[in-house]
Amino acid sequence: MNHKEYAKSRKLTLKQFNDLSKLVLGTGTSASGDLDDEQISKLDAAIAAAAEQVNALSKGNSPAETIAGELPQETSQEANALATSGNNGLKTSSNTQVIEILGEDLLRRNMAIFMTHHIRSLQRVAETHKAILNKFEQEVYSETAETFARMTRKMEDSFTDINRIAKPQTEEDKQLYQDYISLVEEFLSPPNP
Known part of the structure; x- marks a missing residue:
């Protein structure tokens, strides 16, 4: 004006x-x-x-x-x-x-x-x-939704990998399973003096 x-x-x-x-x-x-x-x-x-x-x-x-x-x-x-x-x-x-x-x-x-x-x-x-507050809320909701989506994808990928390792179907899966077992045994075994 x-x-x-x-x-x-x-x-x-x-x-x-x-x-x-x-x-x-x-x-x-x-x-x-x-x-x-x-x-x-x-x-x-x-x-x-x-x-x-x-x-x-x-x-x-x-x-x-x-x-x-x-x-x-x-x-x-x-x-x-x-x-x-x-x-x-x-x-x-x-x-x-x-x-x-x-x-x-x-x-x-x-x-x-x-x-x-x-x-x-x-x-x-x-x-x-009010418009600024609404925009802030929408950004928080959007970021939270993206974070949950990422977490869900990572968990699904992890479950897929665990299932694949636990039930090996290829030679590569069998080798991964053996490597995994070796790492667990090494981790759980007492340290060598």
């Missing part, structure tokens, strides 16, 4: 898309480039997380005000510092940046679109994992 198609399907402007891709993917993008499934999943996940956060926010509050409201003993500056520290803070900070880029109104209006695209991305990932 190219950038324009992605932006249009998510109802984003190209500027919003470019700012979002710089934030989420960490690279500047050209308008003519294509997004792979992994990049689309990352963008959708970031938008969906921001949309969920906007949905959880009370109307009229910014994300920083909501964080400050959840921590009444902290000042707004300390809440902002808390939002950018640690792994959960980085996620919250990233969500806040996505909200700032896209705007709360756009996220609220298009939450169903963003969540639908995010769900589809997750379904594609699940289908890919």
Whole structure:
């Protein structure tokens, strides 16, 4: 999917898309480039997380005000510092940046679109994992079947050889039988001092 198609399907402007891709993917993008499934999943996940956060926010509050409201003993500056520290803070900070880029109104209006695209991305990932697992299972079954077939052939060959040696019908078979008996006697006899 190219950038324009992605932006249009998510109802984003190209500027919003470019700012979002710089934030989420960490690279500047050209308008003519294509997004792979992994990049689309990352963008959708970031938008969906921001949309969920906007949905959880009370109307009229910014994300920083909501964080400050959840921590009444902290000042707004300390809440902002808390939002950018640690792994959960980085996620919250990233969500806040996505909200700032896209705007709360756009996220609220298009939450169903963003969540639908995010769900589809997750379904594609699940289908890919399932296909990989099925391929792995088939390879294991195939290799196991080949191994059993080889073992069966070897056992059948061994039984055929044993039957042929035990019931010699040609001079060569009689000689093999005598050689076999000699080897067994030599193996079972006590060592010579």
